[in-house]
Amino acid sequence: MINETFCCGNCGKEIEIHPEGSARNHCPYCLYSKHLDKDFPGDRKSDCEGLMSPVDIDYKKNKGNMIKHRCMKCGKEILNKVAPDDEFLEFVKKRNKTV
Numbered sequence: 433m434i435n436e437t438f439c440c441g442n443c444g445k446e447i448e449i450h451p452e453g454s455a456r457n458h459c460p461y462c463l464y465s466k467h468l469d470k471d472f473p474g475d476r477k478s479d480c481e482g483l484m485s486p487v488d489i490d491y492k493k494n495k496g497n498m499i500k501h502r503c504m505k506c507g508k509e510i511l512n513k514v515a516p517d518d519e520f521l522e523f524v525k526k527r528n529k530t531v
Contacts, residue, residue, distance in 0.1 A: 435449045435455050435456060436456075437449055440462065441464065441466055441483050443459060443461055445462075450515055451515065451516055454473075454474075455473055457473065458512055458515075458518075460515060463499055464483060464486065465484040465510075465512065466482070466483060467480040467505065467508065468481065480503060480506045482504050482506055484501035484502060485504055486499050486500070487501065488500040489527065495513050496513065497513075497520060498511045498512060498513055499511070499512050499513075499514060499518075499520070500512075
């Protein structure tokens with residue numbers, strides 16, 4: 433698992449490492465991600481590297497709130513756990529306005 437800083441491919445903000453030491457894979461501000469993982473979170477083995485947009489939310493008993501990302505290049509969908517510093521409520525509000 434790799435936990436590293438990065439520049440968001442969507443909003444351009446510099447993103448710090450995950451506050452709980454996990455592998456951060458999405459921007460806490462716009463919630464966009466980059467398709468880097470292939471088989472499991474943090475493996476960084478995907479060759480796609482497409483931008484992944486947050487498209488939905490889910491809830492898992494063992495993981496809590498989840499963000500569903502869809503790759504804009506290959507279409508793969510991946511669920512990612514919400515980080516404590518994510519602007520998750522803003523995303524939920526925007527999502528609910530469009531439903």
